[in-house]
Amino acid sequence: MDHIPERKTVDIILDDFLAGKKHIAERTRVAHLLELFADFLANGERIRTALTVLGWQAAGGHGDSDRVARVAAALEMFHAFALIHDDLMDESDTRRGRPTLHRALAERAEPGRAEHSGNKFALLLGDLAFTWSDELLHTADLTAQQLRAVLPLIVEMRSEVLAGQYLDLRAAGELTDDVDATMSVNRYKTAKYTVERPLHIGAALAGAGPEAMAGFSAYALPLGEASRLRDDLLGVYGDVGDTGKSHLDDLRSGKNTTLLALALRAARPAQAARLRTLLGDPLLDETGAAEVRAVCTATGARRTVERMIDDRRRQALRALDTAPFDAGATTALKDLAHTATRRSA
């Protein structure tokens, strides 16, 4: 996979781009905000970068990958927007083991209205990231044909993640045993947004046709679902070292997951009542978390989720057998199907 630009290439594009904003930042005395933002952006996992490049390569892209890297940078920038606004809407305190942007900004604000101040500047930085993502895209020097292929996918991707976020918000604060509803959020926010669309966008840059596009979907959707289900398990059974965040966070915020919906559905009344008491309790401690784990295991929810993950991984791998993809990229996509679904992160 010698054509794959490393994470470094995309990081350099993002650094250069933000450096180009410094003069405005200084003129508007916004430099400290920009530094915080750069820091947030630098801390990303670059999953979209890897998938955009893999999609491009799998669809036969080769040679100069500058445009691909620039489009990947645009996706990373968009993702920074999505995370910043998600954290605001979810009132999350931590992200990737560090304070979320609105919390970091609140810490730097003058006391009194620090929380509102953190929220409003985070909102604005999110908006800027959205704008900048467009700017990166529009300056990627794409051909007219590439633009025509990529822009509708970008529009779809954005609508999908916002629809997923809407479903997520709607469900928040109210524990559900509606497994389909949790799988719907999973599909929009992870399977489509994180896996399918970056592959599609990379493939579109290489001029992929409908057959290849369908192949990517057949691989990406089950894999994305499996990966999110794996994260749901890690959120309850994993330890902080695996996930970069305490599993207490998700449990305390009463986040709906497929695992918990399955547990609630299969629980006896007494177990269900305990789950409803424990989940969403902002003071939940390790003893409470252990009790949640015990119910998830006893109800068979854990086992069901593990089986769902295995089924979906197999489905994703099978899709690769018939897809018309480049051999090197296929190997990489297979590897990814394993690493994204294995039991520890």
Next chain:
Amino acid sequence: MDHIPERKTVDIILDDFLAGKKHIAERTRVAHLLELFADFLANGERIRTALTVLGWQAAGGHGDSDRVARVAAALEMFHAFALIHDDLMDESDTRRGRPTLHRALAERAEPGRAEHSGNKFALLLGDLAFTWSDELLHTADLTAQQLRAVLPLIVEMRSEVLAGQYLDLRAAGELTDDVDATMSVNRYKTAKYTVERPLHIGAALAGAGPEAMAGFSAYALPLGEASRLRDDLLGVYGDVGDTGKSHLDDLRSGKNTTLLALALRAARPAQAARLRTLLGDPLLDETGAAEVRAVCTATGARRTVERMIDDRRRQALRALDTAPFDAGATTALKDLAHTATRRSA
């Protein structure tokens, strides 16, 4: 000006566009949000529409104006985003004489966390409007040349309004006598964002060259500044019927304006102390407002702002004398220079 698509054309595009989102809205049970949003959007003034079309026509555009109307619709959609997020950041209760979107959403939310609920759904609807603005733009069927001309202007426009909002936020809550700072916000949020860029974008669709672009700037920047200064005056001296919002709102929120900065700068210590007591007081009443007016008049701030408006209107009109614009559009631009700066709204 028979080529100018009416407001109605753009409204139809926006209605059709939102109707196209209905199936997603129903699938995600978001229909009531979409209705509120459609209502908000329908209530817009369509200043950008008029200016985009005028820019196009002034630069020699003629014939089929469908693409122009669609780009204008994209700008209106973007503006809906900007207003929704501005109102959130400013914690405003009213907009165009009606509850702001986050307040309207909070009213419909279940009690308990209604405020947060209103805020988060308004944030998300703002994000959707941003995405939809891109979608309208990307489906406007622009030629490759039009896209190349328009996209960088859109990117600039977005960065400028966010920079203006940042300056506005930074200044909020702390009364300033820094006249330059207030004029800077004015320039970004009104002169460039509301007047110059829509004209530029319309002109770019007609293939305008650098000379015409410079002509639009020479007209738009002083006119935009004058129009905002007029609004500052109306915010203190106008009545509700003129502005659609109570002038008490701006005074109570302690909004920095050039008028108040001039008054503070020219005030005697006792007057300045009164202004600092009255402005930003959430309980300010009509008696207090009358006192603010008296100080603005006594310090000569009102007179200075009126002179600034007159100077800028003259400058804008002068710019039209030498600009290489279509005669019919020039007449319309002259009319606009008068209506946008006259003493009652």
